[in-house]
Amino acid sequence: MSSTPLTFGRSWLFNVGNLSRITTASLLIQNQRSVLAIKNVLIGGAGQFGWTDQAGAAVAAPTFWTVDYSCDAVAAGVPGDGVDRWDTYTDLVWNSVAGAGSWMVLKNTSGVDGSALYWLINCENAGSDSTTLDMWVSKLGFTGGTTAARPTALDESNMLPSTFWGSNGTPIRFHVLMSTDGRATRVFTNYQTTQQGAWLIETMLDAATNVEYDLFTSAYANASGNPGAVNLFTQTPRVIARKTGGPSIYGVLTGEGSRYASNVQAAVPAGDRILWNDMAGMNQLSAVGASGTIASGSPLTRGHIGSLVDLWWGSDFIPSGRTFPNDYSRQIATMGPLVIPWNGTKPKTF
Numbered sequence: 425m426s427s428t429p430l431t432f433g434r435s436w437l438f439n440v441g442n443l444s445r446i447t448t449a450s451l452l453i454q455n456q457r458s459v460l461a462i463k464n465v466l467i468g469g470a471g472q473f474g475w476t477d478q479a480g481a482a483v484a485a486p487t488f489w490t491v492d493y494s495c496d497a498v499a500a501g502v503p504g505d506g507v508d509r510w511d512t513y514t515d516l517v518w519n520s521v522a523g524a525g526s527w528m529v530l531k532n533t534s535g536v537d538g539s540a541l542y543w544l545i546n547c548e549n550a551g552s553d554s555t556t557l558d559m560w561v562s563k564l565g566f567t568g569g570t571t572a573a574r575p576t577a578l579d580e581s582n583m584l585p586s587t588f589w590g591s592n593g594t595p596i597r598f599h600v601l602m603s604t605d606g607r608a609t610r611v612f613t614n615y616q617t618t619q620q621g622a623w624l625i626e627t628m629l630d631a632a633t634n635v636e637y638d639l640f641t642s643a644y645a646n647a648s649g650n651p652g653a654v655n656l657f658t659q660t661p662r663v664i665a666r667k668t669g670g671p672s673i674y675g676v677l678t679g680e681g682s683r684y685a686s687n688v689q690a691a692v693p694a695g696d697r698i699l700w701n702d703m704a705g706m707n708q709l710s711a712v713g714a715s716g717t718i719a720s721g722s723p724l725t726r727g728h729i730g731s732l733v734d735l736w737w738g739s740d741f742i743p744s745g746r747t748f749p750n751d752y753s754r755q756i757a758t759m760g761p762l763v764i765p766w767n768g769t770k771p772k773t774f
Contacts, residue, residue, distance in 0.1 A: 430755045433629065433733040434608060436478050436765045437486050439471045440599040441772035451593030455554035456513035458591050458598070462611060463510055463528060463545070465600045467491060473769075478755070480768035488606040492531040492542060493569070497524045500570050518549040518556075524571045525549075531565075534606025536627060536637040539563040543625065546574045548586045555592055559584035561625065561641045579636075581666045583625070584643035589613075590621015597773055601765065608733065612759050614773040617743040618651035619760025628714065628730030635673070635729055636666045640714055653740050654761040661717040665729055673725040675716040679737060709736035709756075709763050736763040745771035 442465065444458035465471045468485035475485045493501035496509040497517035509515055510528055519525035527546040535541025542565050548558035560566075562577035569575030590596070590613035597614040608626035612619060623643040631638035642664045644656050657677040665673040712735040716725035738758045747754040747766060757766035 429753075430749070432478070432765060434765075435604040436734070436767075437483060437602045437604060438476050438478070438599070438765075438767040439465050439469075439474070439485075440601075440767065440769065441473055442471045442598050442600075443772070444596050444598065446595045452518070452554045453513065454593050454595065455591055456516045458596055458613075459516055459545075459547075459554075459557070459589075460510055460513050462598055462600070465598075466530065466609070466611070467508075471600070476767045476769070478765065478767055486602050486604075486606070488532045488534050488602060489530045489543070489609070490532075492529040492566070493575075494528045495526055495569060495571055497526045497571050503529075503565060503567055503575075516547055516554075518547045518554045520549060525574075527569065527574050529566050529569075529575060532606055532609075535609075535625070536563060536607070536639055539637065540565070541625070541639075542566055542577065544575060544577075544580075548574070555589070556587055557584055557589040557643075558582075558586040559589075559623075559643055561639075563637060579666070579670065581641060581672050582663050583641040584623075585663070588621075588645040588647050589643065590623075590645040591615075592620070596620060599759075610764065612764070613645075614744050614759075617745060617774045619744050619762070620652060621645040622652060622657075622759070622762065624732070626732065629733050631730035632728060634668045636668045638730060640665055640730065640732060651740075652760040654737070657761065664714055664716075667725065671723050671725075673716050673729060674718075675714055675725065675729055677732075678713045678715040679710050709738060711735075712737055712762070734765050737761060738763040743773070745773035747771060 444461050447453050466489045468487050477483050491508040493505050494509040496515035501507045517526045525547045530543045532541045542562045544560040546558040560580045562580045564579045566575035566577045599612045601610040611623040613621040625641045627638045628640050661674040663672045664675045712732045714729040740761050742758050744759050746758045748756050754768045757771050
């Protein structure tokens with residue numbers, strides 16, 4: 425990238441570089457502490473370094489996400505009671521669908537136009553104990569829920585289906601970004617300079633007709649601590665949005681205008697997988713879009729869904745935390761194969 429000041433589609437708030445509290449007691453306790461720390465920052469907690477704007481200046485913590493109701497596997501709340509039952513790490517209990525487990529419903533009244541947005545984080549271990557989470561979103565709101573069953577919603581969309589969330593029981597760095605209008609929330613996790621997890625809840629630019637609330641919601645992570653390579657985002661269809669009135673839209677992240685544009689780097693030798701553009705004479709990024717695909721057993725949802733604002737494709741071969749432009753303003757940073765807005769601070773990714 426050149427040193428010209430960058431133009432962003434949104435204004436961003438940052439709580440980045442957080443190191444989850446390290447414990448050698450067990451994989452479970454490490455993950456309990458990590459998820460609890462992420463939840464606390466999502467609802468406006470200070471984290472390790474506090475909240476900043478894009479220039480790195482301290483700002484008041486955002487209050488977009490609040491607790492709607494929750495469960496600590498001992499007691500379950502009711503919609504709207506506002507009780508946060510995740511006070512300490514032992515309140516996070518993973519269990520099977522039929523067992524007692526913990527869950528949290530967050531509410532964002534600014535998340536989409538004309539409706540509140542609800543986010544369910546469910547400690548379900550259908551995949552591999554505490555390295556998995558089950559996440560859902562709803563505009564109508566969740567109801568019900570007991571110590572043995574998660575809440576449900578008529579319009580629920582499964583953004584992470586009881587699978588890996590971005591930790592392998594190791595200490596992680598995590599970063600939370602929120603747009604100043606409340607319409608975008610991103611969570612990234614790192615381990616030893618690799619991206620492990622990416623949670624995206626945000627409205628899109630130029631969304632296709634019939635994409636409900638122009639909303640993109642999906643979370644990505646690999647098994648066994650493997651880094652989030654480009655194929656994680658581009659090869660396996662998953663629920664990424666919802667048609668107005670349903671059903672869910674299955675799709676992948678793409679390069680702008682092409683489902684396959686983001687895979688050009690992955691198809692060439694490692695030495696050529698760089699950001700340099702010979703014609704432009706500078707490092708150059710490509711925008712990230714979302715495309716519907718055919719998923720087995722689901723309705724057809726093919727076509728361009730929309731464009732993600734201030735998110736770009738970089739390169740798998742650049743460690744997470746490299747920043748651009750080359751003038752140390754650190755306006756954007758690599759996060760696995762993605763490039764995201766940054767706040768001018770030196771990224772802590774290990």
